Structure formats: structure tokens, C-alpha cells
Amino acid sequence: MYTGYVFLCASESLKDCLKHKLFTCSGENVQIVREVEVGSIVFLLNMDSNTLVGPFTATGSARTGLEPGGWREVADTQSKASIRVEREELHEMKDAQDKFPFLKDINTCKLSHFQTQDLLNALKEAPLFSTK
Numbered sequence: 001m002y003t004g005y006v007f008l009c010a011s012e013s014l015k016d017c018l019k020h021k022l023f024t025c026s027g028e029n030v031q032i033v034r035e036v037e038v039g040s041i042v043f044l045l046n047m048d049s050n051t052l053v054g055p056f057t058a059t060g061s062a063r064t065g066l067e068p069g070g071w072r073e074v075a076d077t078q079s080k081a082s083i084r085v086e087r088e089e090l091h092e093m094k095d096a097q098d099k100f101p102f103l104k105d106i107n108t109c110k111l112s113h114f115q116t117q118d119l120l121n122a123l124k125e126a127p128l129f130s131t132k
Contacts, residue, residue, distance in 0.1 A: 005111060042055065057086050
């Protein structure tokens, strides 16, 4: 069974996340992000376009390794946590929150095993994501 996480982003920050292969989180989810294990499945949900991108694989944490200028809103690294990711073949699913209502009310970025598997199956059938 897979352990999965969804990170939220905007259209503008999506490019930074992909470029740096680094996903960051703040607020209540910081502790959960610090618990992400190497090998966990990670998805990125663009809240502006309601598009899910993935899958990514967590390769480690970067609690203090935030690159200056990578994220405009990153000022206080003490209240933020980040993970490094790798990717192979990315897919994108439009209207993700409509297809998977649990994505509408994400109180935590951690997914159940069943939610992770459902997203993996759906993305396998979704179009490839273009990074251009």
C-alpha cells in the first residue's frame, strides 16, 4: 500500500515547484510534511486551475534547504517544511476536485491508502503533463 500526500499550489508557484523539485508547506500541515518518508507518493494540486499533477516520489526533506528567491512568499523558514521530489512520467487531471470530492476539503495533505491508489489509477489514464 502507498502512503500519499497532496500539496497545494497556484499556477505561478507550480513552475517553481517543478523547477526546484521542492514542495513546501506552511501552517498546520508543517508537522505532517516533516513525517513524509522517502518513497511516499506526492501529488500537486493547482488550486487556480483545479488540475492535479503527478505522481512524484518523495526523496527527502529540505527543512532548511529553501533556495532564496525560489518562492516569493517564503520568509520565515521556521514555520515551513519542505520535501524534495523526483518524477518520471507526469500526468495531469483537469477538474480534479470535481472527480475526487475529497480534494475539495483537504484539512491535511496526507491521503489514505485508498485515496492515494484512486489518484494513481486516475492519473495513469490521464494525459501526459507538459512542462513547457
